[in-house]
Amino acid sequence: MSVLAGVRAAIIDLDGTMLDTIPDFHVAINGMREELGLGPITQEQIALMVGKGSENLIRSVLALNWDADRIEAAFAQAMDAYQRHYLAINGNYSTLFPQVTEGLAAMKAHGLRLACVTNKPISFTTPLLKLKGLDQFFEVVYGGDSLPRKKPDPLPLRTVCADFDLPPSQVVAIGDSSNDAQAARAAGCPVLTVPYGYNHGESIHDTDSDGIVATLLEAASLIRSHHTNS
Numbered sequence: 001m002s003v004l005a006g007v008r009a010a011i012i013d014l015d016g017t018m019l020d021t022i023p024d025f026h027v028a029i030n031g032m033r034e035e036l037g038l039g040p041i042t043q044e045q046i047a048l049m050v051g052k053g054s055e056n057l058i059r060s061v062l063a064l065n066w067d068a069d070r071i072e073a074a075f076a077q078a079m080d081a082y083q084r085h086y087l088a089i090n091g092n093y094s095t096l097f098p099q100v101t102e103g104l105a106a107m108k109a110h111g112l113r114l115a116c117v118t119n120k121p122i123s124f125t126t127p128l129l130k131l132k133g134l135d136q137f138f139e140v141v142y143g144g145d146s147l148p149r150k151k152p153d154p155l156p157l158r159t160v161c162a163d164f165d166l167p168p169s170q171v172v173a174i175g176d177s178s179n180d181a182q183a184a185r186a187a188g189c190p191v192l193t194v195p196y197g198y199n200h201g202e203s204i205h206d207t208d209s210d211g212i213v214a215t216l217l218e219a220a221s222l223i224r225s226h227h228t229n230s
């Protein structure tokens, strides 16, 4: 996988890559639904809708019951309720996927610079990274509302490359979904995917990437092996 040979930095996705946040989403979404007079939905339903930011998630959740006009009429109230419920429990039900901390530590030890780019709002992201002890690894963190456009647009990845003063070919993106892969391809970054996250109900094998890694620790080893071989 020679595309990894010159890699000097990594951009890591959050939901579905570092943290299993579906249980947090589940509590917050059902809290919002209850306020709107709607019944609870399952974690499995929510996992199909996560990855394209809060607005998309709320619209998808409401579309289970309501038509477009009704969604628009209630959207501001729904977002307000969702944000309030999410911030009240942010991180309490979510867990680290296996070997995330070890993988990030290994990447740092190999001299890689690290950024986190997520479609999660930055007001959720910053306290969550801190609570889970992940903030220490990242020089740069962008949420879904930090920049004018979010993934799958390449802007957040290109911005990190500029921040690090590195060409995209030297910055690998690692994520769990086709959003991450599309953003990376459009930015010109190599991309690795993990198979355990949320890929809109699609197999990660159908997503265009430079390789599937079982954990972030495996990603760290793979990047290192290409350094030492190059």
Ligand SMILES: O=C(O)COP(=O)(O)O
Binding pocket: 013, 014, 015, 016, 050, 051, 052, 053, 054, 117, 118, 119, 120, 121, 151
């Ligand atoms: O909140 C989301 O849409 C998920 O975001 P992420 O997978 O980009 O971290």
Ligand SMILES: [Mg+2]
Binding pocket: 013, 014, 015, 016, 017, 051, 175, 176, 177, 197, 198
């Ligand atoms: Mg993700």
